[in-house]
Amino acid sequence: MPDFCAAFGCSNERNAKTKEQGITFHRFPKDKVKRRAWTAALRRRNFVPNDRSVVCSCHFNSEDFDRTGQTTRLKEGVTPSIFTFTDHLSKVGVIDNLPLYSA
Numbered sequence: 762m763p764d765f766c767a768a769f770g771c772s773n774e775r776n777a778k779t780k781e782q783g784i785t786f787h788r789f790p791k792d793k794v795k796r797r798a799w800t801a802a803l804r805r806r807n808f809v810p811n812d813r814s815v816v817c818s819c820h821f822n823s824e825d826f827d828r829t830g831q832t833t834r835l836k837e838g839v840t841p842s843i844f845t846f847t848d849h850l851s852k853v854g855v856i857d858n859l860p861l862y863s864a
């Protein structure tokens with residue numbers, strides 16, 4: 762099964778083309794709190810990531826990556842932050858107000 766980016770409005774898939782474009786795919790963190798932060802950042806209603814869910818590198822800042830190794834990794838603790846949302850969904854600041862640490 763191919764890996765598709767889980768971000769709303771993004772159809773990037775792990776394949777030869779995206780590889781050529783330098784797009785990398787990153788699994789959701791195993792840590793519950795971090796995983797919740799990623800899920801909240803995606804703002805997809807009823808979306809529950811599984812262990813194979815990935816987000817592509819388009820949704821991270823360039824400084825979020827550790828490119829010192831052979832493979833491009835995300836730095837510890839970063840969350841995806843770059844998304845294209847349709848106008849009525851984009852409310853700046855909403856993510857910061859989500860109760861990520863409750864329950």
Ligand SMILES: [Zn+2]
Nearest residue numbers: 766768771817
């Ligand atoms: Zn993507």
